[in-house]
Amino acid sequence: MTPQQPLIPLRPVADIPPAPASASGIVPQSSDTTLQDTHGRRFSYLRLSVTDVCNFRCNYCLPDGYQCSDTPEPLSLDEIATLAQTFAALGTRKIRITGGEPSLRKDLPEIIRILKNTAGIEQAALTTNGYRLSKQIDDWVAAGLDQLNVSIDSLDPQQFQAITGHDKLQEILSGIERARELGLTRIKVNAVLLKTFNESGLSQFLNWLKTTPVTLRFIELMQTGDNAEFFAAQHVRGEDIKQQLLQDGWQPKLRGSHDGPAQEFYHPDFSGQIGLIMPYSQDFCKSCNRLRISAQGKLHLCLFGEEGHELRPLLHYASADIQQHIRTLLGQKKESHYLQAGRTGAISHFAMIGG
Known part of the structure; x- marks a missing residue:
């Protein structure tokens, strides 16, 4: 898919009113009903x-670009509303919109608004490659966006283009500045660590954080079904970065109840903070608090699980039935992703279910 290609068409749907409960009677329950698996982990995230289509060609994810497929159309607004209400009733308090690239859906502001108007959902977040950020951030914030994650794998324009296939770095940085002007304070920048592309750019990122109040998250490259050779050549250990940060005076930060798996650090001399996502670290899965829904409505218990579980056909059933089905499925969640053992599950690239 090229950047000039039209936005993804969607079925017309009825407006979703900002009511505390849906017509089906789904209402958020008390926090003691939060989903919990057989290993004692609780899931509030x-x-x-909302789409598996992406217009970037990141070398660690879609080096050949998005390949069109015959998969069903993505979830409709009504289906998204039902899912949000269902998971809110199960104790979910934070929903992050992912892709592919979510901004390729022309109704993204409506999706944000639905999540914000769902009783029980406290945080509506978005992860984007930033391609449309500067043009659409005003609409996203007006719809109620609480948190923004933007993928920037290098602050060097040439390296950025080499990784993503697009010369958009400065425009994306301008979009982040506009988000700050609009009062959005919860901004994170994601960078996948790559040995021959951006490992040497750590100092450039640190200089940027001196005066930029964002959280920069370094993500350790993970092996998938399609990238074994690339992984072997490009993998950088997050633990090495962590030890360097600690030696340079960075201090660990306490993890929030709905935060993801990143270990975050702050430094008194820096306006920004740093997070490390290290899936190969010991006990990484013990802090798991998230579940995933694919653009076609499948529940994925783990990013590296063997299969997705169909929820879409159940969305017209009674809410109690859907909730019980989700609880039953959660009993199948394994203790670990076993990524350290070389298992990559069914995932061939991260655009499939948003990383």
Whole structure:
């Protein structure tokens, strides 16, 4: 898909009113009903993919670009509303909109608004590659966006283009500045660590954080079904970065109840903070608090799980039935992703279910 291609068409749907409960009677329950698996982990965070289409060609994800497929159309607004209400009733308090690239959906502001108007959902977040950020951030904030994550794998324009296939770095940085002007304070920048592309750019990122109040998150490259050779050549250990930060005076930060798996650090001399996502670290999965829904409505218990579980056909059933089905499925969640053992599950690239 090229950047000039039209936005993804969607079915017309009825407006979703900002009511505390849906017509089906789904209402959020008390926090003691929060989803819990057989390993004692509680799940208050949902990553909701709204499309698997992406217009970037990141070398660690879609080096050949998005390949069109015959998969069903993405979740409609009504289906998204039902899912949000269902998971809110199960104790979900944060929903992150992911892709592919979510901004390729022309109704993204409506999706944000639906999540914000769902009783029980406290945080509506968005992860984007930033391609449309400077043009659309005003609409996203007006719809109620609480948190923004933007992928920037290098602050060097040439390296950025080499990784993503697009010369958009300065425009994306301008979009982040506009988000700050609009009062959005919860901004994170994601960078996948790559040995021959951006590992040497750590100092450039640190200089940027001196005066920029964002959280920069370094993500350790993970092996998927399609990238074994690339992974072997480019993998950088997050633990090495962590030890360097500690030696340079960075201090660990306490993890919030709905935060993802990043270990975050702050430094008194820096306006920004740093997070490290290290899936190969010991006990990484013990802090898991998230579930994933694909753009076609499948529940993924783990990013590296063997399969997705169909929820879409159930969305017209009674809410109690859907909730019980989700609880039953959660009993199948494994203790670990076993990524350290070389298992990559069914995932071939991260655009499939939003990372």
